Amino acid sequence: MSTTSGPTSTHTPAPASTASRSVPVLWLALLATPVAAASNAAVLILGDMSRSLGITKATASWLVTAFALALAVATPLIAALLRRRGTRTALWAGAAFVAVGTAVVAISPWLPLTLLGRAAQAAGGAGMMAIAMNLAGTARRMGVISAGSGILGAVGPLLGERLTSAVSWRAALSILIVTLLAVPAVSRYTTNAPSAAEGRFDTRGAVLLALLSSGLVLLPSNPLPALAVAAATAGLLTVHIRRRPDGYVPQAALRSRVFRSSVLTALVLSVLYFTLLFGIPQLITDRAGWSTGSVAVGQMIAMIAGSVLTLAFAAVSARLGQIKARALLLTVGALAAAAAVFAHDAVVLFVAIGLAVFSATSANATQSIAAASAVPAPQRPTGIGLFQLAYLMGGALGPALATILVLR
DSSP, X not given: OOOOOOSSTTOOOOOOOHHHHTSOHXXXXXXXXXXXXXXXXXXXXXXXXHHHHTOOHHHHTHHHHHHXXXXXXXXXXXXXXXXXXOHHHHHHHHHHHHHHHHHHXXXXXSHHHHXXXXXXXXXXXXXXXXXXXXXXXXXXHHHHHHHHHHHHHHHHHHHHHHXXXXXXXXXXXXXXXXXXXXXXXXXXXXXXXXXXXXXXXXXXXXXXXXXXXXXXXXXXXXHHHHHHHHHHHHHHHHHHHHHOTTSSSOHHHHHOHHHHHHHHHHHHHHHHHHXXXXXXXXXXXXXXXXXXXXXXXXXXXXXXXXXXXXXXXXXXXXXXXXXXXXXXXXXXXXXXXXXXXXXXXXXXXXXXXXXXXXXXXXXXXXXXXXXXXXXXXXXXHHHHHHHHXXXXXXXXXXXXXXXXXXXX
16 A cells, blocks of 8 residues: 655655554544643643642752653653554553553642652653554654644643643643543554564663663763763663664664664754753843743744644655755754854744754654664564654753753
8 A cells, every 4th residue: 555655765654554554644643742732731830830749849840851751761662562562552551551640640749659640641642652653654644743743842831831820730730631532543443463573572672771761861960970871871782782683772773874864863853942942931031031921922833833834844855855854954953053042032032943843843753754764664663662762852851951051
């Protein structure tokens, strides 16, 4: 069954069964996009959370970090579950994590338990994103999902603030529950057929990758211990991959230049986007004197505009080819970074965040197709999971970098 080709030289789409490819893209968008709103909902309500739990704002910010880190680490785990047990099992497992995690967040009176609830939500959200990306199949459909995520990510801070004012901060942290509306509809198009015959699960590879990801995320706040952990874990993981080349981190993916380039592009642009997401409001307040409310509205409009542009870019990216599309996105990202560093006009800074969200979401839409096409078919769900891990690492690294560079 032919589909619209992705932005690769071979025009090979991401894997999907015939049934999977018929999933209406709006259901996939509803499945995946609430994760972005849930991730950003806590940006403006740290004070409310800290007062309710009797902790400082800095401590409350761990509710943001824990969600982002769990989202990143869980993504390749869900991809492994997809590969071994099939889409339907992974879908309902993700739904269970979202439901249980949201229930815990809604009633927990203690920070440690609330952190566990946020981590469970993130694990479920990672499943929803991985499944939607695997079922999308084409760059155009991937663009709809990525643009939707960008738009909901843009409105997430204001939505969280409004829910907190109207109900409570717990309601703001429960936005992810909306994803469950799509689960029954998507489930009808899925099966439990695994993508390939599987041997024993590579537990050691999974643990080492999780430790490496955690070390990298903690680099900005605890550089020396985090660097030691990341370096040691990277060495152990390298040795492990040589011993088990078809394990949790497939050697075929790491050896592919296309895969490495796609992943690195997504990581760089994602880190830039999330750094500016948290840093631009403070920059506009300091340099242009705007109020917090005005900045929030202006940033939301700029981010929505950038997300909408992703739809247009995803539609034409196949004509550009891998190299040109990647170069264009990196150039746009560099312009956004330069504007954030040098501009003092509020409009230019708003343009910077718009360019940043466009480059990041477009990279997520187009480079994921390229990355999936660069690995053998049985390992493509794993390849997409590793790609998403890199992209989501930006959600954990960006806020920490913004704190060091702008918010300190």
